[in-house]
Amino acid sequence: MKKSPAPSEVYLEGVFQLRGRDFVDAGLVSSRIKNSLKNKGVPEDTIRKIAVIAFETEINIISYAKEGTISFYLLPDRVVIEAEDSGEGIENIEMALQEGFSTADDSIREMGFGAGMGLPNIRKFSDDFEIVSEPGRGTYLKSSVMLNGNYRAKDDQDDNA
Amino acid sequence: MTTLETIVETLGLKCKCCWEKLKTEVKGGYAGDLLSDVMANSKEHDVWVTRQVHQNIVAVASLKEHAGIIIVQGAQPDSDTLAKAQKEGIPVIVTELSEFEVVGRIYKLLHEQD
Ligand SMILES: Nc1ncnc2c1ncn2[C@@H]1O[C@H](COP(=O)(O)OP(=O)(O)OP(=O)(O)O)[C@@H](O)[C@H]1O
């Protein structure tokens, strides 16, 4: 179902498994990604965007899929979030990307989700965004946020020290 | 500087968790019950005013680095919510006051300081 290849494994920072309907740990994956990028010295504005993207991606997998994974990559010029799930899939992506469209049930709405703003916000905060879905099979999403030009990975700095 | 403590004392609110963090500076605020709205539009050091009580609010406040959460209109946080708030160090404050009143009074407090 993937449209474009994922970044090379060299840049892979982490892979997280998610289970559908597990709202108890919702937000944990996003928080790990955020902390890890902070430790790497990634600029704040990039981290802010990634936090929104990762959280909305995570909640959608928990809400609409049986299981899924979120991977994140730190490249020299960008951070990439990649998600794959074996969920119900999305019938009409165009529609799902419109603000206000939601198929969330009451149990999801009671927790404050289901405004139909997750995907539109992921797209808004991404510099590059791609979503592919097959009803009944699952959904693939890739989002990139560019780093500003003067960022250098902490590991690189350490190597040069 | 306006702190959470100033807000709690001036408005007569009740702190349910993380007293030790009440000295945190509040730089602004956001009100809302739709988590994806709050995720996208609130900022660090905001105090978040809401009627939501589910533990997901702690995840949002922590990711967004809010100063704290104020739950209005007499709604009570779930016990899971308080346990998680304790773990994450996110102050949870409750009040019988309406959202309208809380937001209005905090707005005034923040802007009198200018
Ligand atoms: N991973 C997914 N698998 C299947 N369907 C999805 C997935 N992600 C989103 N959708 C569908 O797209 C709709 C819109 O998603 P979006 O995240 O924008 O809003 P929402 O989840 O309904 O509400 P909000 O994100 O504001 O809490 C969802 O209601 C759902 O029907």
Ligand SMILES: [Mg+2]
């Ligand atoms: Mg969503």
